[in-house]
Amino acid sequence: MKLYNTLTAKIDDIAPLNPPRVTVYTCGPTVYDYPHIGNWFTFIRYDLLVRTLKAAGLEPEWVMNITDVGHLVSDADEGEDKLEKGARREGKTAWDVATFYANYFQNGLRRLNITRPAHLPKATDHIPEQIALVEQLEAKGYTYTTGDGIYYDTSKFEGYASFARLDLDALQAGARVEHNPEKRNISDFALWKFSPADHQRDMEWDSPWGKGFPGWHLECSAMCMKYLGETVDIHSGGIDHVPVHHTNEIAQSEAATGKRFASYWVHTNHVTVEGEKISKSLGNSITLEDIEKKGFSLTAFRLHVLESHYRSQSKFSWDALEAAQNRLKRWQEIADRRWQVVQPQHFLESLPTGPEESDKTEAEHPYTKLGTQAVAQFKHALQNDLDTPKALAAVELLFAAIEQNGMASFYLSALTQLLQQMQYVLGIDLFSDDITTAQKAVIGQREAARENKNWAASDSLRDQLQAQGIGLRDTPQGAIWYHL
RNA sequence: GGCGCCUUGGCGGAGUGGUUACGCAGAGGUCUGCAAAACCUUUUACACCGGUUCAAUUCCGGUAGGCGCCUCCA
Numbered sequence: 398m399k400l401y402n403t404l405t406a407k408i409d410d411i412a413p414l415n416p417p418r419v420t421v422y423t424c425g426p427t428v429y430d431y432p433h434i435g436n437w438f439t440f441i442r443y444d445l446l447v448r449t450l451k452a453a454g455l456e457p458e459w460v461m462n463i464t465d466v467g468h469l470v471s472d473a474d475e476g477e478d479k480l481e482k483g484a485r486r487e488g489k490t491a492w493d494v495a496t497f498y499a500n501y502f503q504n505g506l507r508r509l510n511i512t513r514p515a516h517l518p519k520a521t522d523h524i525p526e527q528i529a530l531v532e533q534l535e536a537k538g539y540t541y542t543t544g545d546g547i548y549y550d551t552s553k554f555e556g557y558a559s560f561a562r563l564d565l566d567a568l569q570a571g572a573r574v575e576h577n578p579e580k581r582n583i584s585d586f587a588l589w590k591f592s593p594a595d596h597q598r599d600m601e602w603d604s605p606w607g608k609g610f611p612g613w614h615l616e617c618s619a620m621c622m623k624y625l626g627e628t629v630d631i632h633s634g635g636i637d638h639v640p641v642h643h644t645n646e647i648a649q650s651e652a653a654t655g656k657r658f659a660s661y662w663v664h665t666n667h668v669t670v671e672g673e674k675i676s677k678s679l680g681n682s683i684t685l686e687d688i689e690k691k692g693f694s695l696t697a698f699r700l701h702v703l704e705s706h707y708r709s710q711s712k713f714s715w716d717a718l719e720a721a722q723n724r725l726k727r728w729q730e731i732a733d734r735r736w737q738v739v740q741p742q743h744f745l746e747s748l749p750t751g752p753e754e755s756d757k758t759e760a761e762h763p764y765t766k767l768g769t770q771a772v773a774q775f776k777h778a779l780q781n782d783l784d785t786p787k788a789l790a791a792v793e794l795l796f797a798a799i800e801q802n803g804m805a806s807f808y809l810s811a812l813t814q815l816l817q818q819m820q821y822v823l824g825i826d827l828f829s830d831d832i833t834t835a836q837k838a839v840i841g842q843r844e845a846a847r848e849n850k851n852w853a854a855s856d857s858l859r860d861q862l863q864a865q866g867i868g869l870r871d872t873p874q875g876a877i878w879y880h881l
Numbered sequence: 882g883g884c885g886c887c888u889u890g891g892c893g894g895a896g897u898g899g900u901u902a903c904g905c906a907g908a909g910g911u912c913u914g915c916a917a918a919a920c921c922u923u924u925u926a927c928a929c930c931g932g933u934u935c936a937a938u939u940c941c942g943g944u945a946g947g948c949g950c951c952u953c954c955a
Contacts, residue, residue, distance in 0.1 A: 426955080439955040479953095563884080563951095635955035640884085666886090667955065669948075676954055704904080705894065710887070710948070717893045720905035727904090730918090786895050790903045797903090800919070852914055859916080870918045877918085 398453040398780050400446075400631075401708060403639060403662035404560065408782055411661060413630045417456045420625040421447060422659070424617055424634035424642065425461040425517070427468040428498035429483035433682035434698070434713055435675040437509060438668045439635050441699055441824075442707040442783075444511040446633065446663060448822045449779045459514040460624045463502070465495035466520050466600045467590070468613040478610070484599060491599035495521070505685060509695055510824045516624050520616035524602050527611040527619045531588045531604075533653045543579035546590040547606050552582050554648040560662075561640040586645050587612040614645040618658075622650060632659035636666050668711040683713070691715065696825060697722035703785040703823055725825075730879040731796045732827035734804040735812055739874055768811025771795035775818055785823070792819065803874060829880055832867055840869070840876055847871075 398411040413419040423443045426432055443461075450457045468479045480491040487494060499519065506513060520527075531547060534540050539553050551557045563584075591609040592601045601608050621629055627650070634643060643662065650658040667674060670681045688698050701721035705711035771794040778787035792815055799808055820826045843858040859869055868881045 424955085432955085436955050442955095561884095561950095637950065637954065640950065665955070667949070672947075674949070674954075682954095701893090709894090712893070714893075716905080720893060723906090724904055784895080786903080790895070793903055847914085850914075856915070868917075870916085871913080872919070873912090 398450060398455070399782050400661060400663055401782050403664050409661060411631070413455065414628060414660070417454060419450055419455040419457050419631065420629045421450070421457050421459045421631045421633065422621040422625055422629045423459070423461040423514070424638060425463050426502050427464040427479055428495050428502060429479040430498065431684050432502060432505060433675050433684055434688070435668050437505065437685065438702050438711065439665050440506070440511055441509060441702045442665045443633055444824060445703065445707070445783055445785065445822070447512050448824065449783060452776070452822045453780055458625065459512065460516045460518065460621065461514040462617055462620050463499050463517055463519045464613065464616060465499060466491070467611050467616065481599060508685065509699060518620045518624065520611065520620070521600065523616065523620050523623065524611065526623050527615045528604050530615060530619045530649065530653055534588065534649065537652060539652050540588060541581065542606070543577060545577060546587040546609065546612070548580060548585045549588050549645070549649060550581055551584040551586070551648060554652050557584065557644065557648055560647055561644045563640060563644070586614055588615050588649070614642055614649060617642070618646050618650040622654070627654040627656045629659045631661045631663055633663040636664040639664060665707045666710045668713050670713045672712070688718070693718050693722055697725050700725050700825060704789060706786055707783055728796065729827055729829070731799055732816055733829050733879045734799060734877065735809065735816070736831040737877060738804050738806050738809055740805055765807040767798055768795055768808050772811050772814045772818070775815060779822060832878060836862060836865065836867060840878065844876060
C-alpha cells in the first residue's frame with residue numbers, strides 16, 4: 398500500500414508501527430452548520446482510504462473527531478467561536494447547535510455509506526485531556542499568557558515551519574489580519590482562551606488558568622493521542638489544514654511527548670463548483686438535500702467523488718453528476734447480467750480444439766485473461782496512492798468486454814470479484830438479486846409470442862415485467878433483463 | 882504582498898518521452914415488429930513560446946490564463 402505523504406513530500410510505502418494494526422486519525426467536522434458537498438468529498442475519500450487499507454490486509458483503527466467547541470471564525474485563533482456564532486444565528490445555545498449538527502453529520506455518514514469510525518470523540522467530552530496537555534506544555538516552557546489566553550510559543554519548537562514549508566518572515570510581511578498584539582510570534586496560537594469579560598459564553602470550563610475554553614488545535618492532539626497513542630500511523634485532513642492546523646498539532650504533540658506525532662500525513666484537495674471554491678459567502682454550498690432534490694442518488698454522488706483523484710483539485714458540476722448517474726445505471730445493468738450467462742457462439746468457435754491442445758482451456762483464452770487483468774489493475778490502482786480514476790477504468794475494461802462480447806461464463810468470476818471489490822472498497826454496491834422463476838417464465842412466454850409474431854401479447858408481457866421493475870432489451874441471442 | 886498548485890477533445894477525468902485511457906453528451910451509420918439497447922464511424926485533444934532529444938502532450942526554462950492557502954472553508 399502506497400500513499401503520498403505530506404511529511405516526506407513523496408509516495409511512501411505504508412509501514413504501520415504495529416502491523417497489521419494501522420491507526421488512522423481524521424480531522425472531522427466542526428458542527429455549526431450543514432456540511433456541503435466539499436466536506437463530504439473529503440469524508441468519502443477518507444472512507445476510501447480506510448477501506449483500501451483494510452483491503453490491503455491491514456486492520457485500520459479509525460478515529461474522527463467532532464469539533465463542537467473552540468473553532469474560531471479564523472483558523473488562526475482570531476474572531477468568534479463558530480459554535481457560539483451559529484447559536485446566535487439560530488437562536489439556540491451552542492450546545493443545541495452542536496448536538497443537532499453532530500447528529501446530522503452521523504446521519505450523513507450512513508446515507509453516504511461511509512464506514513463508521515471506531516470512535517467519534519467530541520471536543521467537549523475531552524476537556525480534562527486538553528487541559529492536561531496544556532499543563533504538560535506549560536511545564537516544558539512552551540507557553541505564555543496574554544490578556545485573552547494561554548499561547549504556544551512557536552519559536553521554541555524547532556522545525557515549526559518545516560512541515561508546511563512555511564516562510565515565517567514572509568508570513569509576517571504579508572499578514573492581512575490584525576492579530577493579538579501580545580503574541581510573541583505571528584504563528585503563535587491559543588491553547589486555552591479565557592472567557593470574555595463582557596458576556597457569558599454558552600460553553601466554558603474551569604481551568605488552572607481561569608474560566609475559558611480550549612483552542613481548536615488542542616483537541617485533535619489530545620484526542621488523537623488518547624485514542625491512538627503518542628504516535629499515530631496516518632493522520633489525515635483537508636489540504637487547508639497543512640499550514641496552520643496540522644502544523645500546530647505537530648508542534649503541540651511533539652513538544653509534549655518528544656516523539657513523532659504521525660508517520661504519514663494524507664491530505665485531500667478541495668473541490669470547486671463552477672470553477673470557484675465552495676464557501677458560505679459565495680452561496681454555493683450545495684448539500685446532500687440539494688442533490689436528492691434534483692433527482693440524483695447519493696450513490697451517484699459517491700461515484701462522482703471517486704471519479705477524480707483525491708489529491709487533485711476536483712470539479713463539481715451538475716453535468717458531471719448526471720454523467721456519473723448514467724454511468725452507474727449502465728453498471729447496474731451489467732451487474733444484472735451476472736444472472737444471465739450465455740456462452741456466445743463465436744467464443745466457443747475460437748476456443749482451441751483437438752487432443753493436443755486440451756490443456757489450453759478457457760483460462761488461457763485472451764478473453765479470460767482480460768477479466769483477470771481488470772481485477773488486478775483495479776486492486777493495483779487503489780493500493781497505489783488511491784488512484785480511483787484508474788480503478789474505475791479497470792472496471793470499464795471488463796464491463797465493456799461483457800457489453801461487446803456477451804456475458805460468457807469465463808467473465809463470471811472476474812465480474813463477481815470486481816463487484817465485491819466495488820462493494821467492499823469503493824462502497825458502491827451493485828449486487829442485485831436474480832429475478833424470480835415466474836418472471837423468467839414470463840420472459841419465455843414473450844419469446845414464444847415473438848416467435849409467432851404475436852406482437853400484442855409480446856408487448857403486454859413486457860409491460861407486465863416493467864410494472865415489476867424489470868426492463869428488457871432484445872438481442873440476437875435473446876432478451877436481456879435488467880432492474881429498472 | 883507571501884507561499885503553492887493547475888492548464889488534456891463539448892463536459893468530467895487518467896496517463897505516457899515514440900503504440901486507443903476511460904466515462905458522459907453530440908453527429909452519421911448498421912441492426913431492429915415496436916421499444917430499449919448494442920455495434921461501427923466521427924470532430925488534426927493535450928494553453929503559448931523557446932530549449933534538450935532521433936522523437937515531447939510527457940523533461941527543462943519562460944509567457945499567458947486559472948485556482949488554492951495566508952481570511953469565511955474539507
